[in-house]
Amino acid sequence: MVVMHRGKPWLWGPLSYLGVGVAGTTMIVDQAHKWWMLNAFDIQGKGRVTVTPFLDLEYVKNTGVSYGLFLQESRGGQWILVAFAVLAVCAMALWLARGVTTRLVAVSLGLIMGGAASNAIDRLSLGGVADFFALHAFGFHWYVFNIADVAIVAGVIGLIYDSLGASRKDASNGV
Numbered sequence: 001m002v003v004m005h006r007g008k009p010w011l012w013g014p015l016s017y018l019g020v021g022v023a024g025t026t027m028i029v030d031q032a033h034k035w036w037m038l039n040a041f042d043i044q045g046k047g048r049v050t051v052t053p054f055l056d057l058e059y060v061k062n063t064g065v066s067y068g069l070f071l072q073e074s075r076g077g078q079w080i081l082v083a084f085a086v087l088a089v090c091a092m093a094l095w096l097a098r099g100v101t102t103r104l105v106a107v108s109l110g111l112i113m114g115g116a117a118s119n120a121i122d123r124l125s126l127g128g129v130a131d132f133f134a135l136h137a138f139g140f141h142w143y144v145f146n147i148a149d150v151a152i153v154a155g156v157i158g159l160i161y162d163s164l165g166a167s168r169k170d171a172s173n174g175v
Contacts, residue, residue, distance in 0.1 A: 013097040015106035026114025060144040061128035085120040108158030115148035
């Protein structure tokens with residue numbers, strides 16, 4: 001039974017299974033990769049490993065948010081970032097239940113929720129987010145990132161793409 005509020009499902013919508021499934025899969029894949037990099041591959045012991053002329057593997061613990069902004073070295077600071085991630089995931093789960101009508105939006109929200117949840121797990125278990133992929137070219141070095149970060153960016157791109165679609169423009173114009 002689905003709880004309804006003003007004609008809309010409150011906690012579980014028609015595409016919630018898809019979004020939550022994508023979130024769970026994203027979280028499991030990212031956590032498995034991080035476990036493998038830290039324990040089986042021992043990236044900390046190896047230091048920087050060159051994979052291609054533009055990609056290295058290295059371990060960086062990010063105690064801030066994207067691009068190392070708002071660094072939170074303390075355990076309390078990490079808990080604040082975890083709380084923010086939990087609130088964001090809950091808000092996106094409600095959005096998924098109440099307002100999602102396309103599979104693209106459900107998958108996009110799932111990618112963002114799974115990536116945020118996986119990075120929050122890192123904050124609790126490692127004291128920061130474990131990042132491994134370092135892109136660089138022509139003397140420019142991009143920030144070091146992980147699979148969860150890729151999922152979050154892909155999810156945001158999906159939401160932006162959906163927002164630019166003809167159906168969204170028609171809806172905003174009252175057509």
